[in-house]
Amino acid sequence: MKPETNAPVLLRGRDITRRWGGLVAVDRVSIELTRGSVHAVIGTNGAGKSTLINILSGEIPPSGGSVELLGQDVTRWAQPRRARAGLGRSYQRNTIYPSFTVFENCRLAAQARAQKPWRWWSDAQRCEASTAAARDAAARAGLDELLERPAGLLSHGQKRQLEIAMCLATAPEVLLLDEPLAGMGAEETERMLALLDQLRADHAILLVEHDMDAVFRIADRITVMVNGSVIASDVPAAIRTHPQVLTAYLGDH
Amino acid sequence: MTMNTIDRSKAAFVAACFAALALLPWLAGSYGVDLVTKIMVYAVFALSLELLVGATGLVCFGQAAFFGIGAYAAVLLSPASEAASLLWLLPACIVAAALYALAVGALSLRTKGVYFIMVTLAFAQMAYYVVHDTPLGGGTDGIYLTMKPVLGTWLDLDGALSLYYLTLVCLVAVFAFLAVLLRSRFGRALAGIRVNEQRMRATGFSTYPYKLAAFTLSGGIAGLAGFLFAVKDGFVNPELMSWHLSGAVLIMIILGGLGHLRGALIGAFAFALLQEFFKSEAIFGAFARHWHLGLGLTIIASVALLPRGLVGLPGQWRERLVGRSRPVAVGTEALNEA
Amino acid sequence: MDLATFLIQCLNSLQYGLLLFLVASGLTLIFGIMGVINLAHGSFYMIGAYMAFALAPVVATTFGGGFFAVLLVGTVLAVLLGYVLEWAFFSFLYEREHLQQVLMTYGLILVFEELRSLLVGDDVHGVQPPDILAGTLPLGELMTYPVYRLFVSGVCLALALGMWFVFTRTRLGMMIRAGSANREMVQSLGIDIQFLYRVVFAAGVAIAVLAGMVAAPVSSVYPGMGSTVLIICFVVVVIGGIGSIRGALLAALLIGAVDTFGKVLVPQAAGVLVYVLMALILLWKPDGLFKAG
Numbered sequence: 109m110k111p112e113t114n115a116p117v118l119l120r121g122r123d124i125t126r127r128w129g130g131l132v133a134v135d136r137v138s139i140e141l142t143r144g145s146v147h148a149v150i151g152t153n154g155a156g157k158s159t160l161i162n163i164l165s166g167e168i169p170p171s172g173g174s175v176e177l178l179g180q181d182v183t184r185w186a187q188p189r190r191a192r193a194g195l196g197r198s199y200q201r202n203t204i205y206p207s208f209t210v211f212e213n214c215r216l217a218a219q220a221r222a223q224k225p226w227r228w229w230s231d232a233q234r235c236e237a238s239t240a241a242a243r244d245a246a247a248r249a250g251l252d253e254l255l256e257r258p259a260g261l262l263s264h265g266q267k268r269q270l271e272i273a274m275c276l277a278t279a280p281e282v283l284l285l286d287e288p289l290a291g292m293g294a295e296e297t298e299r300m301l302a303l304l305d306q307l308r309a310d311h312a313i314l315l316v317e318h319d320m321d322a323v324f325r326i327a328d329r330i331t332v333m334v335n336g337s338v339i340a341s342d343v344p345a346a347i348r349t350h351p352q353v354l355t356a357y358l359g360d361h
Numbered sequence: 362m363t364m365n366t367i368d369r370s371k372a373a374f375v376a377a378c379f380a381a382l383a384l385l386p387w388l389a390g391s392y393g394v395d396l397v398t399k400i401m402v403y404a405v406f407a408l409s410l411e412l413l414v415g416a417t418g419l420v421c422f423g424q425a426a427f428f429g430i431g432a433y434a435a436v437l438l439s440p441a442s443e444a445a446s447l448l449w450l451l452p453a454c455i456v457a458a459a460l461y462a463l464a465v466g467a468l469s470l471r472t473k474g475v476y477f478i479m480v481t482l483a484f485a486q487m488a489y490y491v492v493h494d495t496p497l498g499g500g501t502d503g504i505y506l507t508m509k510p511v512l513g514t515w516l517d518l519d520g521a522l523s524l525y526y527l528t529l530v531c532l533v534a535v536f537a538f539l540a541v542l543l544r545s546r547f548g549r550a551l552a553g554i555r556v557n558e559q560r561m562r563a564t565g566f567s568t569y570p571y572k573l574a575a576f577t578l579s580g581g582i583a584g585l586a587g588f589l590f591a592v593k594d595g596f597v598n599p600e601l602m603s604w605h606l607s608g609a610v611l612i613m614i615i616l617g618g619l620g621h622l623r624g625a626l627i628g629a630f631a632f633a634l635l636q637e638f639f640k641s642e643a644i645f646g647a648f649a650r651h652w653h654l655g656l657g658l659t660i661i662a663s664v665a666l667l668p669r670g671l672v673g674l675p676g677q678w679r680e681r682l683v684g685r686s687r688p689v690a691v692g693t694e695a696l697n698e699a
Numbered sequence: 700m701d702l703a704t705f706l707i708q709c710l711n712s713l714q715y716g717l718l719l720f721l722v723a724s725g726l727t728l729i730f731g732i733m734g735v736i737n738l739a740h741g742s743f744y745m746i747g748a749y750m751a752f753a754l755a756p757v758v759a760t761t762f763g764g765g766f767f768a769v770l771l772v773g774t775v776l777a778v779l780l781g782y783v784l785e786w787a788f789f790s791f792l793y794e795r796e797h798l799q800q801v802l803m804t805y806g807l808i809l810v811f812e813e814l815r816s817l818l819v820g821d822d823v824h825g826v827q828p829p830d831i832l833a834g835t836l837p838l839g840e841l842m843t844y845p846v847y848r849l850f851v852s853g854v855c856l857a858l859a860l861g862m863w864f865v866f867t868r869t870r871l872g873m874m875i876r877a878g879s880a881n882r883e884m885v886q887s888l889g890i891d892i893q894f895l896y897r898v899v900f901a902a903g904v905a906i907a908v909l910a911g912m913v914a915a916p917v918s919s920v921y922p923g924m925g926s927t928v929l930i931i932c933f934v935v936v937v938i939g940g941i942g943s944i945r946g947a948l949l950a951a952l953l954i955g956a957v958d959t960f961g962k963v964l965v966p967q968a969a970g971v972l973v974y975v976l977m978a979l980i981l982l983w984k985p986d987g988l989f990k991a992g
Contacts, residue, residue: 165563191565203560205553216553220565225547225574232549278565420798468978471985472937475736475797479933480981486930487974494970604930608805615802651816657809664802665791 115142118312119164119195119282124173126159133159135336136173141282141312146304148315148323151333152356157316158200160333161284164314165197166190178281192220196280198271200287206260210251213259213270214242217277241277249273249303265296272303283313289322301326324348332356375536375623382529386522394525400633401528402589407613407625408535409582414611415619416543417575418555422478422607423465423485427458427580429602430488431587433498434458436506436597447512454588455581461488462580466573485607493599503598506591518592528589535582539622551575616663618670627671635659703842708959714848714917716955717855721910722928723935723947724862725903732875732899735792738804741929742811743904746780747773747911748920749815752824766829773912774905781904785897793896812922821922826915847916854913858906859948875899934977940987949988 119141126134134156141147151157162168164175166187174183182190191197205213218241219232233239246252249269254262259270268288275283288304289297297319304326307313317323323330324344331341332353340350347353382401386394406428413419434457439445469480492498509518518524542548553561554568561568591597600606609632617628638644639652639659663670669677726740750773758769788807792800827833828847835843866872878885878895886892911924918924935954939946957976961969980988 186562186567188562188565188567191563197563199560199563203557203563205556205560207556208552212549216549217564219546219549220561223546223550223566225545225550225571228542228545228547230546231544232546233544235546238546274560274564414798420801422801468981471981475730476937478736478797478801479937480977482930483934483937483974483977487971487978490970490974495967604926608802612802612805615798651813653809654813654817657806657813660806660809661803664799664806 115144117142118178119314120176121160121164122174122176124160124163124175125171126156126163126168127171132336134163134170137333137336137338138173139164139314139331139338139341141314143281143312144309145328146308146313146315146326147329147331148317148327149331149333150317150320150323154335155333156336157333158286159336161197161286161314161316165195165284191278191280194279194281195284196275196278196282197284198275198286198288200290202267202271204259204267204270204274206258208259209256210246210259210262210270210273211242211255214246214273214277215239217274218242218245220278241279245273245277248276248306250299265292265299268292268296268300269303272300276307281311283307283311285313286316287318288315289317289319297322371623375626378623378626379529379533382532386525391521394521396633396637398521398525398528398593399590400630401525401532402586402593403610403613403633404626404629405528405532405535405589406583406586406610407617407629408532408539408622409579409586410610411614411619411622411625412539412542412575412582413579414614415621415624416548416555417551417572419470419572419576420478420611421481421576421579422604422611423481423483424579424583424610425602425604425606426465426485426488427462427583428587428590428606428610429492429597429599430461431455431458431584432591432597432601433492433504433587434584435510435588435591436504439506439508439510441507444508445510447510447516447518450510451585451588455584458584458587459577459581462583463573463577466576466580470569470572470576482604482607485602485604489599489602489604492602498599501599503596506595506597509592509595524593528593531585531589535585536622536626543622547571547574612660612663614670616667616670618672621670621672624670624672631671703838703840706838707842707844708963709956710844710848710852712956712959713952714852714855714955715959716952717852717859718910718914719928719931719935719954720948720951721855721858722907723932723939723951724859724944725906725910726932727936727944727947728862728906729900729903732878733789733793733896735789736797736800736804737789738801738929739807739811740903740907740932741925741927742808743777743907743925744911744914744928745815745922745925746811747777747908747913748826748915748918748924749819749824749911750776750908751826751912751915752920753819755826766832770909770912774909777905777908778901780908781901782897784904785900789900790893790896808925812925815922823919823921825919828916851913851917855910858909862906863944871898931973934973938977938980938987940984940989943987943989946987946989 117140121137121139123136123138124134125132125136137156137160139147139149139160149157149160159168163170166182166185166189170183174181176182177190177193177195180193182193205216208216215232215238218238219235221241222235222237243252243255246255249272251266251269251273254266259267262270268290272285272288289300292300301322304313304315315323315327327344329341330344330347332339332347334356339352339356340347342350382397385397389397406424409427410421410424413421431454434454435450438450438453465481465484469477469484472480493501498504511517516523516527518527543551550561550566550571553566554571558568587601590601613628613632614625615628616631617626618624635656636652639655640649642649645652667674722740722744726737729735729737729740751769754769754772758764758772762768792803832847832850834846836846836849838844866876874885874890874895878890878892931954935947935950938953939948939950954973954976957972958969961972965972
C-alpha cells in the first residue's frame with residue numbers, strides 16, 4: 109500500500125477478518141481514514157462491504173483484527189460507545205424517525221452528546237446544547253426550510269439528507285456512509301455530492317457506494333473488494349487502469 | 362411546534378376528568394365511590410404499563426407481578442398489632458415492586474420481540490407460584506390486612522372517602538410525573554428507542570440502561586397501584602399476580618389508545634365498565650356467569666376495529682367524514698417505515 | 700431415592716418432556732412459518748383433553764369404538780377446527796403486529812374457556828386409558844411402570860419424527876419451509892400460499908389437540924390446563940432458543956426433568972423451579988441454548 113498523506117489517521121482497521129461458520133465474509137482487510145479525505149469502498153454484491161462497515165461501526169465484532177479510532181483501540185467497544193467517541197454512521201436504508209419532525213430527528217440525535225437522563229423535570233426542547241446542534245446540522249444538510257415537517261412526509265432525497273444531518277448532529281470526526289446516494293435522482297445526487305465535498309475538510313469519510321461516476325468524482329482514495337478481500341487500494345486514476353479491478357469488477361466498462 | 366392548540370384541548374380534557382373525579386363522591390353513592398376507587402387504581406396500573414408499552418415499545422405481559430408484589434408487601438410489611446405509617450409503607454411497597462422489576466428487567470431485556478413477551482409472562486408466573494405454593498404468601502387463601510395504614514393522626518384509611526382521595530392524589534401525581542418525564546430528555550430517548558432502537562445506538566445512546574430504568578420505574582408504579590388495591594380491599598390473594606390480570610391491563614391501554622397517557626385513563630374506565638356490564642345479572646341474567654365470553658369477543662373486536670383505541674376514535678371518524686387523507690398529525694403511529 | 704424410583708422418575712420426565720415438546724412444536728411451527736404468536740394454542744390442548752372425556756360416550760354409542768376411535772374422531776375434528784379457525788380468524792392476523800396478535804388470541808382464549816364452560820362445564824374429570832394399555836410393566840423386583848405412560852412417550856416421539864420427516868423429506872415440507880422464508884416468491888411460483896398456511900395451521904391445532912387427548916388419562920382434565928401448558932411452552936421456546944427445534948427438544952426434556960424431580964424432592968418449590976431454570980439459562984445464554992440453524 110502506498111503511504112498516505114501527512115494528515116492524521118482518524119480510523120484504522122487492521123487485518124479485519126469475519127467468519128460466519130465456514131464462510132469468510134471479510135478476509136484480512138486493512139483500511140485507513142484520514143481527516144480531509146473521502147475514502148470509497150467499492151465491490152460487487154457480497155464482496156463484504158456491508159460487513160466491513162458494520163465491523164468498523166461496532167455492530168458486529170470481528171473474528172480477527174483490530175479497529176482503532178482516534179488512536180484508541182475500540183475493537184471491543186459496542187457501537188454506542190464508538191458513536192460517543194466521534195464515529196458517525198449512516199445507513200443504506202433510512203433509519204430516520206418518521207413520526208417525528210425533521211427538527212426533532214436532529215435534536216434527538218444531538219441529545220446523544222448531552223444525555224443527562226436523570227433530569228426528569230427538564231423539558232428536552234429547552235436543552236440548549238441539543239437544539240442548537242440540531243439546527244446547525246439541519247442547516248448544513250440543507251434542511252433548514254423543513255424543520256417542522258414530519259420526517260415520514262419528506263421526499264426520498266430529503267430523507268437521505270436527513271440521514272446525514274442526524275450523523276452530523278453528534279459532531280463526529282469520522283463518517284461511515286453506507287450508500288448515501290441510493291435511489292437518488294440526478295439533481296439530488298449533485299446536492300449530496302456538494303455536501304460531501306463540504307464535509308470533507310473537517311472529517312474522515314468512508315463511502316460505500318455503487319454509483320461509479322459519483323465515486324470517481326468525489327473519492328480521494330478507492331479500495332476495491334472482491335469476495336471479502338481487498339484486491340486494490342489506490343487513487344482513482346490508478347484504480348481506473350488497474351488490471352485486476354478491470355477484470356473482476358468494472359468488466360467491459 | 363404547531364401542536365399548541367391540540368395540546369391545550371388534551372390538557373383541558375384531562376383536567377376536566379380529574380375535576381370530575383374530585384367532585385364525584387358528592388354525587389355518587391357508596392357503591393359508586395367504591396367502584397371509581399377501584400377504577401382509579403386500575404388507571405395507575407395502566408399508566409405504569411403505558412410507560413413501558415406505549416412510550417418505550419416494550420410489550421410486557423407480566424405487569425401483574427409488580428402489582429401483586431406491591432399489594433403483598435403492603436400486607437406483609439404491616440405490623441399485626443398497630444397501624445403502619447403511610448410515610449414508610451407506601452414507598453416500601455413501591456421499592457419492593459421496583460426491585461423485582463429490576464431483576465426481571467435485567468434478564469428479560471436481553472431478549473427481543475415475541476421472546477420478551479414470553480419471558481415477562483414467565484417471570485410473572487414465577488412470582489405467582491411463589492405466593493400460591495409456598496407459605497410465604499399465605500397460599501391460595503390469601504392474607505388479610507389487619508390494620509390499614511395511617512398518616513399520623515390526619516388520615517385514617519378505614520374510611521372510603523379518605524381512601525378515594527388518597528387514590529385520586531396518587532393518580533394525579535403519577536399522571537403529572539409521567540407527563541413531565543416523557544417530555545424530558547429521558548422520555549424522548551425512550552421514544553427514540555421505541556421508533557428505531559438501532560438508530561439510537563448508532564447515534565451514541567446505550568439503550569439497555571434506558572430500557573432497564575423504564576422497566577424498573579414502571580414496576581414501581583405498578584407496585585403503587587398494588588399497594589392502593591391492598592389497602593382498599595384489605596385482602597390479597599395470588600390472583601393479583603395472575604396472568605389474566607396482566608392481560609387485562611394490557612387490554613386497558615390498547616382499548617384506551619397506545620402512545621397517550623390519557624389513553625390509560627380512558628382504557629381503565631372503559632375496561633372496568635365493560636366488566637361491570639358483562640357481569641351484570643340485570644342485563645344478562647344467569648348468563649352473566651360467563652362474562653368472560655363477552656369480554657373476549659369485545660377484546661377481539663376492539664383490537665380489530667379500533668387500531669388507535671378510543672383516543673383515536675374522533676380522528677377515525679373525522680377521516681371517514683372528510684373522505685380521505687389529511688396530512689397526518691405529528692406523533693401518531695400512522696407513519697411507519699420511512 | 701433407590702434405583703427403581705429413580706428410573707420411574709426418569710421415565711416420567713421423559714414422558715412429560717416429550718409431551719411438552721410436541722405441544723411446543725405446534726406453537727413454534729405456527730410462529731415460525733406464519734409469524735403468528737398464538738396464545739390460544741394452550742386452549743387447543745385443553746380442548747383435546749375435554750374431547751377425550753366428552754367424546755368417549757358418544758363414540759362408544761355411535762361407532763361402538765373405544766379409546767383409539769376417540770383419538771381418530773378427535774383428530775379429524777381438530778383438523779376441521781383448525782381449518783375453519785384459520786380461514787375465519789387467524790388469516791387476519793398475519794399482517795398484524797405481535798401485540799395485536801397477542802391480544803386477539805388472548806381474547807380467543809377467553810372465548811374458548813367460556814364455550815367449554817357452557818358445553819361441558821367446569822368440573823375436573825379423569826379419563827380411563829384403554830384396557831390394552833391399562834396394564835403395567837415390571838421394573839426391577841418391586842416396582843412397576845404404567846404401560847400407558849410409555850404409550851404417551853411413544854406417540855409423542857412418533858409424531859415428532861413424523862413432523863421431521865414431512866419437513867425435511869417431502870415436497871410439502873419443502874414448500875412450507877420455502878413459504879416461511881419468502882412468501883411472495885412461493886406465491887409467484889404458483890403455489891397457493893393461503894392453502895398451505897391453512898394446512899400448516901390445521902396441523903398445528905391437530906397436534907395440540909392430539910397431545911391433549913393422549914395426555915388426558917395421565918394428567919386428568921381440568922379447566923386451567925390450557926394456560927398452564929401454554930406458559931410452560933413459552934419457557935420451552937425461550938430456553939431452547941429462537942427458532943431451534945433441537946433447542947426446543949432439549950429444553951422440553953430439561954424442563955420435564957426439573958419439574959418431575961422437583962415435585963419429588965422439593966414439592967413446595969416445584970412450581971417455581973422451572974422458572975428459576977429459565978432465569979439461570981438466560982443469565983448464561985441470553986439467546987437461549989441454541990440459535991436458529
